[in-house]
Amino acid sequence: MTEAGDTFACFGAKAGVRVLGDAEEATAAQAVRDARDTLLDLHARFTRFDPGSELSRLNADPRESVRVSTMMALFAEAVVSVAAYTGGLVDATLLGAIERAGYRSDLRGSVPLPLAIGLAPPRRPARPRPSAAWEAIGVDRLTHTITRPPGVGLDSGGLAKGLFADVLGEHLAGHASFAVDCAGDLLLGGRDGIVRRIDVADPFGGPVRHTFPLASGGVATSGIGRRSWLDADGRPAHHLLDPSTGRPAFTGIVQVTAIAPTALEAEVRSKAALLSGPERAEAWLPDGGVVVFDDASHVVVAAAASSAAA
Amino acid sequence: MTPAQQEGQRRLEALRRRAHRIRVWVAGAAIAVFLAMFATVYVQMAAGHDPALAGSPATAVISAATTDDDTGAEVESTAGADSSASSSQVAPMTTQQS
Numbered sequence: 001m002t003e004a005g006d007t008f009a010c011f012g013a014k015a016g017v018r019v020l021g022d023a024e025e026a027t028a029a030q031a032v033r034d035a036r037d038t039l040l041d042l043h044a045r046f047t048r049f050d051p052g053s054e055l056s057r058l059n060a061d062p063r064e065s066v067r068v069s070t071m072m073a074l075f076a077e078a079v080v081s082v083a084a085y086t087g088g089l090v091d092a093t094l095l096g097a098i099e100r101a102g103y104r105s106d107l108r109g110s111v112p113l114p115l116a117i118g119l120a121p122p123r124r125p126a127r128p129r130p131s132a133a134w135e136a137i138g139v140d141r142l143t144h145t146i147t148r149p150p151g152v153g154l155d156s157g158g159l160a161k162g163l164f165a166d167v168l169g170e171h172l173a174g175h176a177s178f179a180v181d182c183a184g185d186l187l188l189g190g191r192d193g194i195v196r197r198i199d200v201a202d203p204f205g206g207p208v209r210h211t212f213p214l215a216s217g218g219v220a221t222s223g224i225g226r227r228s229w230l231d232a233d234g235r236p237a238h239h240l241l242d243p244s245t246g247r248p249a250f251t252g253i254v255q256v257t258a259i260a261p262t263a264l265e266a267e268v269r270s271k272a273a274l275l276s277g278p279e280r281a282e283a284w285l286p287d288g289g290v291v292v293f294d295d296a297s298h299v300v301v302a303a304a305a306s307s308a309a310a
Numbered sequence: 311m312t313p314a315q316q317e318g319q320r321r322l323e324a325l326r327r328r329a330h331r332i333r334v335w336v337a338g339a340a341i342a343v344f345l346a347m348f349a350t351v352y353v354q355m356a357a358g359h360d361p362a363l364a365g366s367p368a369t370a371v372i373s374a375a376t377t378d379d380d381t382g383a384e385v386e387s388t389a390g391a392d393s394s395a396s397s398s399q400v401a402p403m404t405t406q407q408s
Contacts, residue, residue: 001399002399003399003400003401005401011408012408016403018400018401018403020400158408177399179401179403181404183408184404184405184406184407184408185408186403186405188403194399196400196401196402197402197403198403198404198405199403199404199405200404200406201405201406201407203407208404219403220405221405221406221407222407223407225407226407226408227408255407257405
């Protein structure tokens with residue numbers, strides 16, 4: 001049995017799908033093709049860099065209530081759930097702040113991480129906004145209608161990638177093994193419980209930082225090393241904002257990899273851990289993970305006894 | 311044999327029969343328990359979930375990356391992982407910032 005796979009440009013980076021074994025509904029090769037088409041379609045609908053995308057049209061819509069696609073409604077629900085779960089720390093309604101910080105187009109380059117760390121302000125944990133916009137978002141599951149105060153925009157960011165990986169995973173579960181890679185956010189699974197090696201990339205560009213085996217579950221990595229820039233005042237900036245200030249967060253952590261039962265949860269945990277700072281990061285990693293600090297050291301957090309992703 | 315002796319013998323035989331029944335029940339129960347445990351472990355192993363390889367709570371602090379395989383990466387097998395059904399048929403995956 002040979003694994004079918006494909007890697008392609010998506011989400012402003014590389015995405016990939018690998019499937020081993022045929023299922024009732026599709027061969028492995030067909031499943032890979034379908035998954036690729038689905039991801040590319042979702043990217044086109046959820047990118048905020050295309051004014052014609054469904055997300056851009058929703059964000060620009062002046063009406064308070066807007067009917068959307070099933071997936072967009074699901075995403076909006078995820079935005080609210082994630083914010084509630086993290087107490088507002090992971091907040092996908094900071095669209096205005098991220099654009100004011102300078103992230104208005106699909107940034108491919110980045111400031112060298114050691115330079116950004118050297119120029120960064122004093123480290124402090126991120127905090128939620130006192131008055132959070134996400135609390136005012138409502139989603140009607142029956143009519144697929146999103147209600148929010150005018151001007152509140154949603155940033156698809158990493159949450160959408162985790163969600164997409166989980167949705168694809170539902171379709172691929174009948175195959176012996178599968179792996180969905182939404183630009184670094186992974187979902188593994190399959191009927192045979194086959195273990196795959198997971199490599200954690202080094203944020204400083206060195207060799208693989210850590211390796212662990214996983215049969216099923218989500219893995220996500222968040223960090224400040226990619227999609228970073230220097231603002232008009234020469235200050236280092238990146239896409240992970242401190243909700244309380246609307247400015248890029250420098251907490252003393254440069255990258256977190258989180259393991260969780262789903263890719264969306266892994267994405268949320270990795271972001272929350274990074275934003276929480278070194279003192280509280282580990283609490284967000286009950287299924288394990290890897291935390292890399294400003295000084296390039298790292299901690300491997302093992303799964304708690306009462307929790308297991310796989 | 312006096313009536314008292316006959317009564318004593320009857321009681322002894324009853325006791326022996328009862329003891330035999332208990333031994334049979336205990337042996338049967340032991341076999342049943344063993345089979346149940348074996349079946350559980352067998353199913354877990356067959357499904358790729360080796361209890362002996364389950365993760366235990368621990369935190370490893372590494373000040374610099376250590377290497378021990380051909381990827382140049384350290385290997386950790388406790389993070390919610392299952393290493394009993396690994397296969398060279400599937401490709402490794404990389405998680406990274408995007």
